[in-house]
Amino acid sequence: xxxxxxxxxxxxxxxxxxxxxxxxxxxxxxxxxxxxxxxxxxxxxxxxxxxxxxxxxxxxxxxxxxxxxxxxxxxxxxxxxxxxxxxxxxxxxxxxxxxxxxxxxxxxxxxxxxxxxxxxxxxxxxxxxxxxxxxxxxxxxxxxxxxxxxxx
Numbered sequence: 001x002x003x004x005x006x007x008x009x010x011x012x013x014x015x016x017x018x019x020x021x022x023x024x025x026x027x028x029x030x031x032x033x034x035x036x037x038x039x040x041x042x043x044x045x046x047x048x049x050x051x052x053x054x055x056x057x058x059x060x061x062x063x064x065x066x067x068x069x070x071x072x073x074x075x076x077x078x079x080x081x082x083x084x085x086x087x088x089x090x091x092x093x094x095x096x097x098x099x100x101x102x103x104x105x106x107x108x109x110x111x112x113x114x115x116x117x118x119x120x121x122x123x124x125x126x127x128x129x130x131x132x133x134x135x136x137x138x139x140x141x142x143x144x145x146x147x148x149x150x151x152x
Contacts, residue, residue, distance in 0.1 A: 012094040016106055030089055033110045037151050038083040044068060045080035078118035078147060088113040092150060109152045115144040 016024045036055075043051050049065055056064070068076065092109035099105065 009091060009094045012096065015096060016094075020104065020106055026091065029108065030091070030110070033108075033151070034083055034086055034089055034112070037110065037112055037149065038081050038086070040151070041079050041081040041149065045076050045078075047076070074119045078116050078120055078145065079149075080118075081112065081114040081116065081147075081149065085115040086112055087115060087146065107152055109150060112149045112151070114147055114149065116147050117144050120145055 013026055040055060047068060049061060052061060090111050092111045095107045097105040097107060
């Protein structure tokens, strides 16, 4: 992260504490975001979208239904992130919004790097990179992929 971006996010954390939540802590928020990411990613991979109705807006749920139905099984399996498999988490962007009625909203983009054993192809189209990690010896090889996910 650039020093400017780091300073900017810290300034937004100060604004969040002053105007939204006096007890806001990015550490506590990150712990909760990891738990939410794990739950939501598993529900997505299992196509249990009806259980997401209380967690995401109706508009987002409709888009998810369309996108999930187009994914091959291996890619859908790759969506699932066990909380213990999350290797690194960081905030990507923090913003404060006002809607037409003057209601304030906070948006925090969280970036997750996690290990997943889905059967993904070695080559992926476009600029996406899939990193493979092999655990064990020659007899007990277990291949995992280091994947990234961004949740807002």
